[in-house]
Amino acid sequence: MTSSEIPILRLGKILLAGLLKELDDKTAVLFADELSRQVSTVGAEAVVLDITKLEIVDSFAARILVEIATMARLLGARVVVAGMRYPVAITLVELGLDLPGVETALSVEHAVNMLSQPGGSRDG
Amino acid sequence: MTSSEIPILRLGKILLAGLLKELDDKTAVLFADELSRQVSTVGAEAVVLDITKLEIVDSFAARILVEIATMARLLGARVVVAGMRYPVAITLVELGLDLPGVETALSVEHAVNMLSQPGGSRDG
Amino acid sequence: MTDREVMAPGQVSSLQIRAEEDLLAARHAVRAAALEAGFGLVAQTKLITAASELVRNCYVHGGGGELVIERLVPPPRAGLRLTISDDGPGIVDPDAALVDGYSTGHGLGHGLGGAKRLVDEFHLDTGPGRGTTVVITRWVGR
């Protein structure tokens, strides 16, 4: 568990974080700080953000996801956003947002498989 | 050692440069000149910029890093920025900067491994 | 949660937007009303997301204000109408503000235009010094 209340688990060189139902400003900032600290200290090569629980992704939350992905990329790690609900995907497209630079996977399992393949592409 | 005081080492077809704690205007310009000269004469295929020591990357330093990457790319070499400290990554994202077109790696070791894999992609 | 029992058809409820926590409360209130009104999962998500964008604008750009939730009953159709209003600085150029990517802050600038696309009816009433009022409506079963 982290100070942001968002659990971050370690799976070898992969960090796995499960976002909660809601993503507010304060939680997001604490989580981003904690995650980048862990990427750096653990030497994580990839981060999987499990957003299965997230019911709403508005432009604010979308910005946060992109910022977290950018931060991890600057440190040299890949970020995969996994498990987006289909109403969320439909809504994001209608908002005109497409999470630039963020890789995606159907589920955490898919994300981990994708990351274990040596030839996995680096860009979403 | 180079005239810019930033050491540039050669590892086969890779040039490895270790930036210091601070990156000022004059050093940056001298370093960029020296680096592009060496990329060209050595026929380097890649450049690894080790920024492990760099404690602050403001928008000036970010511009320099992007300019060096662009310069090397124009000469046909890849550039990987390695070892960014996590407070620096957090701060850069808050500044709204993301080093476009610059590849990144967790450490120099990761960068060199990444560059030795034939299938390594070119963009982050 | 007793949220699901709060609104009968035709009823109106309102909520003050004064603090960061009110954004979450607003979302919960809209979700409860949308469930009650019988919206499907996608329609619900769209409406809550639109509300989230507008309530955040009301808080961030308008300095706070109010959300009114109105349950519309037939005739002509069942639906939900949300009114988000503030007495903030208003928007000087509303047409520009509706364009994707336009933001005077650190936002993505997709909130206003995006919210408009997510609902069936959208009315924006604003001007310099007049505050901002947005009324959005979504009908059930479309």
Added chain:
Amino acid sequence: MTDREVMAPGQVSSLQIRAEEDLLAARHAVRAAALEAGFGLVAQTKLITAASELVRNCYVHGGGGELVIERLVPPPRAGLRLTISDDGPGIVDPDAALVDGYSTGHGLGHGLGGAKRLVDEFHLDTGPGRGTTVVITRWVGR
């Protein structure tokens, strides 16, 4: 380095920004004060970076000026306040200058808006012919 001993709580120190080397000296002074005030690693980095942006602006756009470092003690909270001022040409449209990507020079245009996001309080006082003064504050432990 004896930098770490220079500032007692409540103390004020100042530094002239006249040459390129002063940018480095300014950063060192802010770092020493931030360490002394008890900021964590991330907060320190944010504050020094914000100072670096503003001191560079003071030098590049303002033709040089002054940095004042003020150690704030409780009440209400411990913190650091930096005042960066110059008698340069000033900024004609401060709102535009705060927008990311706006630059009248060769910069990235993220300095002013970025610095604002990196601190807890930000005050910009400027106008054509009036010079530019920026006051930023960051509190310890947030």
